[in-house]
Amino acid sequence: MIKRSRAVAALAGLGLVATTLVAAAGPASGGLPPRWVGTWGTALTAPSLANTGSSLNGFADQSIRQLVRISLGGQQVRLRFTNAYGTGPLSIGRASVGLPVAAGSPTLQPGSIRPVTFGGSASTVVYKGAEVISDPVDLPVAALQELAVTLYLPVATGAASWHWTARQTSYVYAGDRAGELDGSGQTAAYNHFYYLAGIEAFTPTGLGTVVVLGDSISDGSGATLGANTRWPDYLAGRVTGTWPALGDPGVLNVSLAGNQVTRDGQTLNSPALGDSALARLDDDVFSQPGVRTVFVELGINDVHLSGYPADRIIGGLRQLAVQAKDRGLRTVVATLGPFEGYSSWTPEKEAVRQSVNAYLRGDNEFDALVDFDQVLRDPAAPTRVLPAYDSGDHIHPNDTGAQALAAAVPLWLL
CATH class of the missing domain: 2.60.120 (Jelly Rolls)
Structure with a gap:
């Protein structure tokens, strides 16, 4: 397991090449009896x-x-x-x-x-x-x-x-x-x-599940309706071709649009945004069948919706990592993507985003980093989403951008 985030980010830049080389040497689960493994899941909230x-x-x-x-x-x-x-x-x-x-x-x-x-x-x-x-x-x-x-x-x-x-x-x-x-x-x-919270499959190949704990970037805002083009959908498509090297993990997307690390949607009079990520760890992550890895893509709503300082967001992300690792889970985190041009962007909030990303790119409590900011940003204007990946609102990726995010995840991390 690679613990230095910068090293993992560099490998992410290699995309499928690095993934294929490492995955080929991974463990197989042939000969094991069938077991129940999560194959689909979602997070549910209070009514609006x-x-x-x-x-x-x-x-x-x-x-x-x-x-x-x-x-x-x-x-x-x-x-x-x-x-x-x-x-x-x-x-x-x-x-x-x-x-x-x-x-x-x-x-x-x-x-x-x-x-x-x-x-x-x-x-x-x-x-x-x-x-x-x-x-x-x-x-x-x-x-x-x-x-x-x-x-x-x-x-x-x-x-x-x-x-x-x-x-x-x-x-x-x-x-x-x-x-x-x-x-x-x-x-x-x-x-x-x-009411439907999850589906499990009885399978001899699935060794566990990857749970994506995220916000609207992962929940699919900006994705084509009915087309299963959220980035975790593309990730699931990549994973299914890796058996037996990766043990065929399920991918469960328990992301919520508007979700924050440290603040409940109820306090914004929007219960559909869900409890804070810290408050929903037990129900939405730890209780999932066969969970082995949690992928955290959170923090941008704490910045742009609530205007919280970097130390509050970093403290919340640190707790997510510590509590997940205390349960024996591998932890992968994504940097916060660019959002200049979105209605709530300000230079002050941009400075907070950069501070949080500096923490994530350094030595921290997470096992690995995937640099979503690097994937999504426009090299000519790094505080903005690359136009080819922009759904139109300047914060959420379109289908092409979602596919690029999924391609940046080294599968061996899962």
């Missing part, structure tokens, strides 16, 4: 007062069909549902998982629907603040396959636990549609996830 149509009012006698793309494949899957931010018990009347006829389609392939059960029952109750894990589902899945998870919610749910920037369309229907192939007739379509 501004979103009365779904997150605050919830659902009643309605079905939600959610489309997600997993990372690694397996022989079976099981699903995790949460009522972490509900105001009372959540009744799941029926649930299913199936395969879309095409990417992004709510219509499913004939014969692909599988019922999801809980202790052998088609229904379950998820109590306030709790979560449930389904029984294993006999549905072999391939790496990078898209799944459709349908939940029928027979009684009024009240406020929903949700992810507000899914970059993926979820479809809402009247009544029970969990057993229906046809995805037409929806009454609403939202760019959110609801």
